[in-house]
Amino acid sequence: MEKLSGYTVKIFNFQLSFFLKIAVLILLLSYCGGRMESRKLIDYPEDAKTVVILGQSSHLDISWVYTSEEYYQKMVKNIFISALDFIEEHQKHNVFFAEIFWINKFISKEPELKERFLNFLKERKIIIEGGGIGTDDFLVVPTDGIIGNYISGRKWLKKFGLPIPKDAWIPDSFGFPESTPDLLYMLGFRSVALSRVNGFTKTEKYLKPITDADFENDSAGQKLFRLGQLVVWKGKIGEVILYFMHNLYGVGSFFFCKLDLPPQVYINPDSECVGEKADEETFSQKLKSYLSRIKPNSKFVFIPIGWDFEKPKKELGKFADYWNEKYFPMTGTYLTIASFSDFISLVERERDNLPRFEGHLAPYWTGYYGSRTWLKRFLFSSIYRLISCENMIVMAEKLGLIQSKKSDFKNALKEKIDDLWFKLAMLTNHDSGSGTLYKETEEKEIKPLSWEIEMKLNELENQILELFSQKVAVGQKIIINPLGVDRENIPSFGFIIRDFSSVYKPQKIEKPLDFDVRAILWKDDGGAWRIGSETPPGEFSEFGTFPAEITFEKLGESIFIRAFAESIPEGHSLTLRFSFQSRVTSLRVESHLGLTEFQENLKIYKPTFLPFLTFFKVYLEDGRTFLVSFKGGKGVALTSEKGVDVFLGRNVRFEKYDILGPPGDMSEDGPFIAEVLVKDGALGEFDSFKESYSFYFPLYITEGKAETTSLMQSFSLLSVKDNIVLSIKEIEDGKFILRTVFPESTLIFESRYFKKATPINLLGDKIPLSNFLEISE
Numbered sequence: 108m109e110k111l112s113g114y115t116v117k118i119f120n121f122q123l124s125f126f127l128k129i130a131v132l133i134l135l136l137s138y139c140g141g142r143m144e145s146r147k148l149i150d151y152p153e154d155a156k157t158v159v160i161l162g163q164s165s166h167l168d169i170s171w172v173y174t175s176e177e178y179y180q181k182m183v184k185n186i187f188i189s190a191l192d193f194i195e196e197h198q199k200h201n202v203f204f205a206e207i208f209w210i211n212k213f214i215s216k217e218p219e220l221k222e223r224f225l226n227f228l229k230e231r232k233i234i235i236e237g238g239g240i241g242t243d244d245f246l247v248v249p250t251d252g253i254i255g256n257y258i259s260g261r262k263w264l265k266k267f268g269l270p271i272p273k274d275a276w277i278p279d280s281f282g283f284p285e286s287t288p289d290l291l292y293m294l295g296f297r298s299v300a301l302s303r304v305n306g307f308t309k310t311e312k313y314l315k316p317i318t319d320a321d322f323e324n325d326s327a328g329q330k331l332f333r334l335g336q337l338v339v340w341k342g343k344i345g346e347v348i349l350y351f352m353h354n355l356y357g358v359g360s361f362f363f364c365k366l367d368l369p370p371q372v373y374i375n376p377d378s379e380c381v382g383e384k385a386d387e388e389t390f391s392q393k394l395k396s397y398l399s400r401i402k403p404n405s406k407f408v409f410i411p412i413g414w415d416f417e418k419p420k421k422e423l424g425k426f427a428d429y430w431n432e433k434y435f436p437m438t439g440t441y442l443t444i445a446s447f448s449d450f451i452s453l454v455e456r457e458r459d460n461l462p463r464f465e466g467h468l469a470p471y472w473t474g475y476y477g478s479r480t481w482l483k484r485f486l487f488s489s490i491y492r493l494i495s496c497e498n499m500i501v502m503a504e505k506l507g508l509i510q511s512k513k514s515d516f517k518n519a520l521k522e523k524i525d526d527l528w529f530k531l532a533m534l535t536n537h538d539s540g541s542g543t544l545y546k547e548t549e550e551k552e553i554k555p556l557s558w559e560i561e562m563k564l565n566e567l568e569n570q571i572l573e574l575f576s577q578k579v580a581v582g583q584k585i586i587i588n589p590l591g592v593d594r595e596n597i598p599s600f601g602f603i604i605r606d607f608s609s610v611y612k613p614q615k616i617e618k619p620l621d622f623d624v625r626a627i628l629w630k631d632d633g634g635a636w637r638i639g640s641e642t643p644p645g646e647f648s649e650f651g652t653f654p655a656e657i658t659f660e661k662l663g664e665s666i667f668i669r670a671f672a673e674s675i676p677e678g679h680s681l682t683l684r685f686s687f688q689s690r691v692t693s694l695r696v697e698s699h700l701g702l703t704e705f706q707e708n709l710k711i712y713k714p715t716f717l718p719f720l721t722f723f724k725v726y727l728e729d730g731r732t733f734l735v736s737f738k739g740g741k742g743v744a745l746t747s748e749k750g751v752d753v754f755l756g757r758n759v760r761f762e763k764y765d766i767l768g769p770p771g772d773m774s775e776d777g778p779f780i781a782e783v784l785v786k787d788g789a790l791g792e793f794d795s796f797k798e799s800y801s802f803y804f805p806l807y808i809t810e811g812k813a814e815t816t817s818l819m820q821s822f823s824l825l826s827v828k829d830n831i832v833l834s835i836k837e838i839e840d841g842k843f844i845l846r847t848v849f850p851e852s853t854l855i856f857e858s859r860y861f862k863k864a865t866p867i868n869l870l871g872d873k874i875p876l877s878n879f880l881e882i883s884e
Contacts, residue, residue, distance in 0.1 A: 149445045149453060156439030157406055159398070160450045163202045163423060164413040166278055166356060167209050169241050171538035172373065172545050172771060174552035179212055182376045182416040187213045191223060193419040194232045202419055203234040203446040205276040206241050207260045208533065228269055234446040236276035238264055240532030244541040245283045246469055246718035247476055247483060247741035249490045250290065250699045251833065252535035254846065257294055258869065259528045271870060274448040275299040278356030278411070280537040282469030284718070285342070286699040292345025293877050295870030298451045299340070302352040304328035304468040305709050315367065316400050317353045325708040327468050335402035337454060338464040344850050344876040348451060348458060350409060357414035362393045363422070369414045376416065387429035394430065398440065405457055409450040467709055473716040474633070476742025477680055477754025478542030479549065480779060484738050485557055486531070486540050487721070491804050492564050493527050494834045495589035499571050499807075501835050501843070502600060502824050505860050508574040523567050530560055545771040572809045578818045579604055579811030585818070587807040591825070591832025591845075594801045598823035600835065604816060613662035621787055622733070623686040624668060626655035627752060631680040633759040633773075653681055655755065665798075668783040675758040677774060682752035683781060689729035690748045696723040697799070700850065700878060702792060716742030716754070722799040725751060732789045736799040739781030755779050796831055796848050825858035843882050850876040860884060
């Protein structure tokens with residue numbers, strides 16, 4: 108403020124009127140980034156020692172207990188109508204939501220309320236935090252699914268002229284890898300709010316004061332709890348402000364009830380409390396108790412209000428006024444009502460003074476890594492097929508295969524792609540792609556939705572391949588590689604044309620020589636999705652081998668494995684056990700932006716399954732290394748000195764999922780399938796990613812239909828040195844963005860079409876390092 112004071116002195120020397128001086132001072136404060144900019148959003152007395160921001164929201168799951176239509180009719184429609192009425196009655200207040208899926212559904216199904224709702228969005232009376240279609244799982248769904256979720260949400264926001272949120276609200280996802288701050292940084296976020304972290308296993312304790320002793324000793328969650336609610340979460344190339352909700356995301360709702368119990372909205376959607384409501388004095392005493400036991404690291408304290416599907420608290424303003432009149436004079440603590448992003452705008456200027464945190468916030472729950480494995484296989488496959496379609500469209504455009512078509516042809520392709528990304532975002536949501544949805548919802552909505560996506564993907568692929576086949580002579584075949592790395596002698600983002608298909612096929616073998624694979628059955632009672640938790644029930648114990656069908660094929664140095672089980676006995680999990688000839692010294696798993704290792708202090712379950720995306724690597728004492736790329740379950744555990752187990756599937760009928768959910772059936776019928784690539788060799792990081800993504804991404808082969816071939820025999824849109832390009836998206840007309848595996852400041856291109864690559868985040872801001880690069884011709 109010294110610089111500002113200097114300016115102020117000069118201003119006062121001008122003998123201007125008092126009111127003009129005040130006006131100039133306000134302008135200077137705003138220009139210099141002072142408090143006035145934030146005070147436009149949140150008003151509080153200058154002498155307040157602590158400012159408590161009460162943030163009113165409602166966590167809206169997609170396809171968990173109910174189907175989306177059932178949720179909408181039973182709960183969501185009335186929540187949004189209540190929010191509209193609440194804001195009409197309380198003009199100074201606001202509410203916030205995270206899931207664009209529900210907002211889109213509401214304004215589509217209630218056209219008479221659409222303009223009113225959108226106006227409140229534009230006036231920031233209703234605020235969207237995060238800005239994704241849903242809130243994703245961050246451990247077992249593809250990175251590109253998370254990226255697609257936020258790109259889809261931002262397209263929706265842009266369509267209605269709404270701002271892009273800079274603060275991620277991810278309250279209910281089940282743990283986060285150490286690469287999360289890098290991913291969020293490159294998506295353009297400045298902060299994230301989350302609640303479920305490594306080391307906190309005692310679910311019932313969420314309803315009581317949390318202490319240091321409630322965490323496993325030396326766990327990441329305990330470390331974070333000791334640091335406080337606000338920290339800067341540092342990644343390898345970026346960082347974000349982290350707000351940790353250690354009493355979960357609806358803790359403020361407890362203050363409005365005499366009992367510390369969440370409302371039973373699945374019994375009564377209008378429920379606010381179990382038992383009696385609190386009066387103003389009870390509210391104040393519970394608030395005082397809560398504030399006395401937290402470590403906010405700031406003058407500003409954020410308290411979220413609103414459990415799953417909870418309506419706005421109509422008496423919020425009255426209770427806040429009561430506190431401010433009675434308790435502010437004696438405590439110096441002032442209550443105000445605002446959103447999470449308003450809160451971050453206040454604390455952002457304190458960023459340099461916040462403690463730093465680095466590392467994983469997972470595993471939290473681990474059982475769901477092996478649940479609904481069919482859905483995990485489908486999700487990865489569909490996302491990489493859709494990316495392949497986007498990549499092939501850019502290839503076709505540069506070859507002039509679309510240029511001769513009418514512009515509405517290209518627009519129709521884009522509409523199909525946008526629709527598929529929107530639908531896939533329903534599946535990347537934390538209660539869908541994670542596998543934690545109830546069986547009835549799976550049967551009634553998720554399976555039909557998956558069939559619809561499969562059908563539309565087939566149509567899109569055929570439509571794009573037709574563009575190429577019309578330029579290739581009958582009797583020839585075009586083999587297209589939509590991945591940005593050379594593979595099987597087919598160029599990066601390119602193709603070859605031949606008179607015959609030269610894609611080599613693997614040969615069947617009896618079994619590998621260097622390792623053994625068996626199916627292992629485990630007794631598994633569910634344990635609130637934990638594995639091996641000491642909190643009852645949590646039983647997970649090896650039962651014995653299981654007669655799954657396992658076949659092997661070999662191509663070069665690669666072993667391909669297929670495992671199949673028609674069913675799994677109820678109350679059990681099934682794994683594939685890989686047994687090696689030497690002791691396993693370490694496991695490294697693929698996270699969002701590279702390989703990572705989980706330290707021993709994070710492995711609080713016995714055994715501890717670790718999340719991975721497309722592959723993991725096993726390091727042996729004899730110096731050998733094995734790459735395992737796995738299409739199926741997404742959890743791997745070291746279960747013996749020489750063996751690791753990977754989920755093939757689970758069949759557990761959970762009676763209770765969590766404190767917020769009703770009893771339900773989560774069993775699985777099967778079949779349970781895994782496809783595996785195993786490669787022996789000390790592959791470097793680049794080659795490991797190349798092998799795994801080559802296994803996951805499709806190659807397309809299509810027959811020529813023209814009289815003569817008018818395409819070149821071999822083509823590559825672009826290639827990049829020492830990196831792998833997963834996607835090339837046209838964000839706007841003529842504006843392309845690459846998504847690479849490894850972050851780079853410069854890329855060496857080999858391309859006729861693109862010459863320059865600039866690291867950016869997905870808001871378009873230039874940053875030093877990124878996996879996203881804007882490319883220009």
